[in-house]
Amino acid sequence: RARERAATATGPGRTADGVPISLLANIGGPGDVAAAVAAGAEGVGLFRTEFLYLGCTTPPTLETQVDAYRAVLDGFPGRRVVARTLDAGADKPLPFLPLGSEPNPALGVRGLRAFRGEYRELLDTQLAALAKAAEGAAAELWVMAPMIADENDAAWFAEQARAHGLRMVGAMIEVPSAALRAGPLLSQVDFVSLGTNDLTQYTLAADRMMGSLGALQSPWHPAVLRLIELTGTAGRSCGKPVGVCGEAAADPRLAPVLVGLGVTSLSMAPSAIPEVRAALAEHTLRQCRELARAALR
Ligand code: PEP
Numbered sequence: 001r002a003r004e005r006a007a008t009a010t011g012p013g014r015t016a017d018g019v020p021i022s023l024l025a026n027i028g029g030p031g032d033v034a035a036a037v038a039a040g041a042e043g044v045g046l047f048r049t050e051f052l053y054l055g056c057t058t059p060p061t062l063e064t065q066v067d068a069y070r071a072v073l074d075g076f077p078g079r080r081v082v083a084r085t086l087d088a089g090a091d092k093p094l095p096f097l098p099l100g101s102e103p104n105p106a107l108g109v110r111g112l113r114a115f116r117g118e119y120r121e122l123l124d125t126q127l128a129a130l131a132k133a134a135e136g137a138a139a140e141l142w143v144m145a146p147m148i149a150d151e152n153d154a155a156w157f158a159e160q161a162r163a164h165g166l167r168m169v170g171a172m173i174e175v176p177s178a179a180l181r182a183g184p185l186l187s188q189v190d191f192v193s194l195g196t197n198d199l200t201q202y203t204l205a206a207d208r209m210m211g212s213l214g215a216l217q218s219p220w221h222p223a224v225l226r227l228i229e230l231t232g233t234a235g236r237s238c239g240k241p242v243g244v245c246g247e248a249a250a251d252p253r254l255a256p257v258l259v260g261l262g263v264t265s266l267s268m269a270p271s272a273i274p275e276v277r278a279a280l281a282e283h284t285l286r287q288c289r290e291l292a293r294a295a296l297r
């Protein structure tokens, strides 16, 4: 009953002893803003920008992108909006980004990797559009890149983003090597966000598209939790935000565990926010840490 009562509560996310944990929304475009605001999202923790590119024969123009980014930023005055740069790969072919066929698209040229060579201009235009949209916007724009493998990727991306004047630059942690190098990686960026969908896939070497491997695709696996803990500990020691934006953040039983591992914000489908808010309100930070220790065991 307490959970039911709390699930109807509103307001910012916090533990029972008042530690703030931002509850953010995962969105796929301006059309998702209203539902996120209605659910009480404290901002956007993952704005997947793929919708602008998929199904197009030519890359979206700078102006098209600026309009779409502004429409999202306008929905969250005084809040943060974390936009993720294009996460394309051989499994989502784009006519203007011919990556060729690969034996293992999940392990191939996807995410940031696609833009470190020939197609750098696409990233450049996206970063320019994001920077332009952020000018004078009421929301605070944070920008992060997918499929960062290590601190070298992070440093390269941060250099590109900062060259456009973007101030809050981050990296997704969704490759185990990035979690293992969280300390050096965090020295290159302002924040990180754990993509637990891919992090689980890569840690257990279990293709997330294969339902038959479902038993291996659990973010509750202690190996995945250990990587989250490494990232959380690195974030705490340098005082930088560590979010989770994969499906794990939407599980009300896992959310307190993630907080106990050092996570400072949770981003999820807007419909999941009330239950996660309620679950956090039932646990002190100390209890979250105890749950995390038990889960790691
Ligand atoms: C993830 O991998 O957890 C993530 C949030 O990104 P996507 O699901 O878009 O790959």
Ligand code: MG
Binding pocket: 146, 174, 195, 197, 198
């Ligand atoms: Mg991912």
